[in-house]
Amino acid sequence: MLKHDPIIIDTQDLCKNYNGVQALKNLNLQVRKNSIYGFLGPNGAGKTTTIKLLLGLIKPTSGGGTVLNYDVTRENMKIRARTGYLPQEPRFYEYMTARDVLTFTARFFFYGPKIEIENRVSEMLALVGIEKKADRPIKGFSGGERQRLGIAQAMIHYPDLLILDEPTASLDPVGRHMILELMEKLREFSTIFYSTHILDDVQRVSDTVGILNRGTLVAKGNIEKLLAGSEETIYLITLKGDTEDAYKNLSNQPWVSNINVEKKENKAKWQIKVTDDDMAEDKLLRLILADNKVKVTDYRLKQYELEEIFLQVLEEDENVVK
């Protein structure tokens, strides 16, 4: 995904109220072509409301937007013709088999030929790994199998845009792994916009992230930049022995801004914030090891996890509201 890639989803101050309660507040969302956009947020943040607005299943209270350059209010049929959608809890006609569901879905997009539709259906069944259950009624399907079928029906027409609402929520680790791999493969053909609670998934496959909290987009951007997080670099060091002198020595360095110490049994864990990366790289470990009373058992640079960023952003938002 590049900066000059066309914008596939573009909303301007999109709002939605339910009985006087603002479910979505002035959402300004931009999703670029061929990106995998992870849409994060706690329960009730407004993720599903956003998805339904983009598909025209509900109407905005104010504001608007375009999806694939079509207006979300006036041209939503055109949007749906080029979009694949997986609902949060996929529901199908229970008497149908998985093959029936996919054939039924394919017929909204293709006239025929019949053999090509059948081939596409078989391809999708194999792709999501439910070909052995293809001719069984859906009423006997587990949550995970329904989810796989839901993904297959969303992809049946190779849409330009895939909107997935919690795609891995009810899948076992194998199913989850398969779907994430599939999403990575699909990036070549489609843009993927998906909501999730599973932050590991986002960190693994997404290139862009938006965090929604109580109807407001509180953070958005490139995932690498987001994970880079704090301007200060933090080193995590585990030490054994008498660390008092090493601590004093390190504290006197002008490029060390803070040392957080946590003692456990005979070990000390230090979190050292530095302001000069080059100096730290060159001198930090040398200064500690210069003291013979100290042994270093672990030494690494702190990597931010998406979960930390996510919780931090939500916490900041809560404080702003208070």
Add this chain to the structure above:
Amino acid sequence: MSLNENLEIVIEKNWKRSFLNLLSVELGGWWKSKSWIWMTLLWVGIINGVPALTFLGAEDLDPAALLFFYGLMNGMFPPIAVILILQDSIVGEKKSGTASWVLSKPVSRKIFICAKWVGNSLNIFITMALFPGIIAFFEFSLLSGVAFSFFSFLLVIFLLGLNLLFYISFTLMLGTFQSNPGAVAAIPMIFNFSQQFLMSIPFVGYLLPMSIYLSQPGNPIIVSIILGEEIFSILPVIFTGTLTILFLVIAFWRFEKEEF
């Protein structure tokens, strides 16, 4: 992964494609299951069986009495089944989430309602009016010894079908307003049974669907048609037809406002 080059892509404005696709679901749910067998057996038993048991062996059988009985059996009771079948048609799909799923495809809401109306109308008309009606033609000819006109009988079958269409539209429309199937069923059910009281109100009797098969004084419309008599008024047919269409239009309007 292959591309779509070998497939003929549906153009976005092609309503026929999505209509036929949705209609196939409505028809498939009925004709591919055993519903139609049970429904046909039930209504042939009631519409054809009860008159046969009542009038078999009767001397000097009055064809008007036989046809009146046929009209009553066909006009009064199948609407109960229609209401029970249709009460969940929209509400069930709204609650289960299948409506939301289908409408996430390139389908207009009008087409969704239209397919439900046409599909249910065909299913119900064939099993509850056409099959028993054709059997009744032969059965009543044998019982009464009168050679009825087949075309008159066919017209009557369609008029009794219109009575069923009225309840299909009525219940379908209520389903777009309500999310409780009980409430959706209760209103048309009460209407069905209260018509006999409403008929006593001057002029109202000319407007009710019940007047197609149970008008007073004189013969009901359907009996007059089969016996080749002049009907007492065409108004009940026109009014029932108009309301059937009006309910459908209201259902279209209301469903457009629904949020999924």
